[in-house]
Amino acid sequence: MGVGDFARNLVPAARNAPQAAGGAMRVLLELGIDGFAQLPGAKAVAVKQLQKHGSVDAAIDALVLNHVALSSAQGFMSNVGGVLASIVSIPGNLAGLSVLQIRMVGAIAHLRGYDIDDPRVRTGMMMCLLGGDQVVRLIEKGLLPSTPMAVATAPVFDPDLDRRVAERVVREMAARVGGTNGALLLTKRIPLVGGGVGAVVDAATTRQVGVFAGKELRRRRSLT
Template sequence: MSEDLSENKMMQFLDWTYDKAINGVAGLDSASELAESYMNKGGSKLDMANSLIRWQNTKAGTSGFVAGLFGALIMPVTIPANISSVMYVQIRMIASIAHIGGHDLKDDRVKTLIYACLAGNAAKDILKDIGIVVGTKLTTNAIKNISGKTIIAINQKVGFRLVTKFGEKGAINLGKAVPLVGGVVGASFDSITTNTIGNIARNTFVNL
């Protein structure tokens, strides 16, 4: 993998992963299929989203469950398995929550907000930097009328944020140099961040 994971490469990877998450790949449900499996159980949308988040936290903590799959697919850029698998879990989780909330996963604005949720607690700051004022929580109303140009700007800032985040945690170098140790060390961190991201996605896409 290149030493320099740029925002452009990150966006290529996010778009590739998003496509796999919403359209599905062999052996794994698509985001909407995953969402429907929780919706079929009944209950409130909030309960459905919370159940999904709890299950996905477990998946992120053992992210190797899709690492082999990603190794078999041709990705646009080379990303360590411990990063690529966790990001797949997180993107599919957020998209599933958006589906539970009744949002169109083919809508570019919904896609952008899903990417913003990946930034965790930094999501609101990213929108503020673009000039979008949000309240105490991120909601779909915040980007309801944004332009294509603004969508691109948000995506770029999310890409930069994710590159920075992985650099700070040493995840890229660790995963590249010692994949097994990287997976063990990253497991608890992955579960914690996935839970945070899941909660933000729930508050964003499901009417509370």
């Protein structure tokens, strides 16, 4: 089962059935972490960059830059068709962006010594997709118990928290990709111009997520 099986219904589900959307998002995130078809998983890209650059910090910098470029490319292609393509492009854009961003976060976590097969770590990784400012706001409101690192290193896995995080992530990402901002949504519906806007927005959010994950997921152990 691939990304396309979930993409078409993800944004409507985010609005009308958050539990179903959270479940679909959870599968997309697992595809990003584990890899599928021709897309290598998080561990594979982490090891490749570490071998290429020789240090964890340099590998993380390269990972973020690479995924920013990939997000920009897929953002342009998903939005370039303008309003006639929006029914298909918005869910596809959301799915593609989710897979790329969680793969980036998973690779960072792996390089920092986390077991990314551990469900606690995966919950923490999903939280990173919200971005630092949003995580702080949700903690202050009592909607999240703590930071992504604290959740990733918690004594036990909390399945209810994992579900709530998945639902929150899909709502936040659907709002970004769907363009709840009126001016942004209108601009994204203009052919060609919309592609450029999509590329810039997706690249910017991916960079924010990568920088936050790199700061938040501090080193646990040496990577072997």
